[in-house]
Amino acid sequence: MNAIITATELASELAGSTAPVLLDVRYQLGGPPGRPEYEAGHLPGAVYVDLDSQLASAPGPAGRHPLPDLAAFGDAMRAAGVSAGRAVVVHDGGQGWAAARAWWLLRWSGHPDVRVLDGGLAAWKEAGGAMSVDKVTPRAGDFTPAPGALPLLTADEAAALARRGVLLDARAAERYRGEVEPIDKVAGHIPGAVSAPTTENVAEGGTTFRDASELAKRFASLGATEDAEVGVYCGSGVSAAHEVLALAVAGIPAALYVGSWSEWSNDPSRPVATGPQPG
Missing domain, CATH: 3.40.250.10 (Rhodanese-like domain)
Incomplete structure (x- = not known):
């Protein structure tokens, strides 16, 4: 399975019978936070995920972005609608680093089908993709982390x-x-x-x-x-x-x-x- 997906391919999958879960991981080192940007406009159905609080533990001797507590990570992913049997597509504002962190964590913790939107939000907009300001309330997922799938x-x-x-x-x-x-x-x-x-x-x-x-x-x-x-x-x-x-x-x-x-x-x-x- 390819680890990335183009904006055109994503639009096609979103129009299908089983659309992937969309996670928006907009992040910038040192701020500002990504949530206000997300609330100002996001892919329809996308759920915001915060890198610092949901994809990492607090900074300390183990580094600035240590692995998150697995139980908390599982809670955050289920709240975002992530299930083991449903594809996930992650994206950020364009750089791709934050999206890749989410991709890696989900793959490492056992999710079999995760891809990164190549080019992120910028590529989606360039392809004419729709944007929304609607509040997204996903149906809870069933994903349970089982680490070790990636080294x-x-x-x-x-x-x-x-x-x-x-x-x-x-x-x-x-x-x-x-x-x-x-x-x-x-x-x-x-x-x-x-x-x-x-x-x-x-x-x-x-x-x-x-x-x-x-x-x-x-x-x-x-x-x-x-x-x-x-x-x-x-x-x-x-x-x-x-x-x-x-x-x-x-x-x-x-x-x-x-x-x-x-x-x-x-x-x-x-x-x-x-x-x-x-x-």
Whole structure:
């Protein structure tokens, strides 16, 4: 099953007999909150999901966006209408990072049919998709999280993978090199990790993914192929989920280090590399 869906394909499915559940995960690091934008206009039937409170636990030693409490996550998904036997399509304002976080969490916790709207809300509007300001009250779903369907890395496992396989750093290249660090305590990268900015997975100047063959070629140049053991991290496990999604589009399975650099750099005992090379 493809992990992404175009706006045209989504419109067709919404007009069918069994429409997918729509989740709107508009999010911007540092704000403003996405709910006011959602209430000002959203896809008909879409339910707003808050990344900070529903797709993550509170920030702490485990990072800025640790895994959510599974019981709370299950409650939030059922309240949004998510059921195990019904397809889910997630989207955000266009960047795709927040939508990818929702995609990854649902897939990791056992939902079999989740896709991301390629290009998000911008692509939907460009395709002439309808918008609504109606309040959405979904029928409660029956989804119960059963984690483990996608691979997950701890800090120690990420370090080991960087030595024996391919660990991709999805942050901007200047953060990888340690030239700047606008958020976390320490600048640099996990020793052995390869720089692979998430922004290079989408079409230049846009928000839609490059096609699968282009993505496969890009990742192969970094050592990430179907036969390699691949992991991804970023600042807090959000943009890295987008990279895992891009890898899935390319046919390459990958594990996610959710704690990412915000967890790694919070522990002074962990080594840090700087510069353009894995180190």
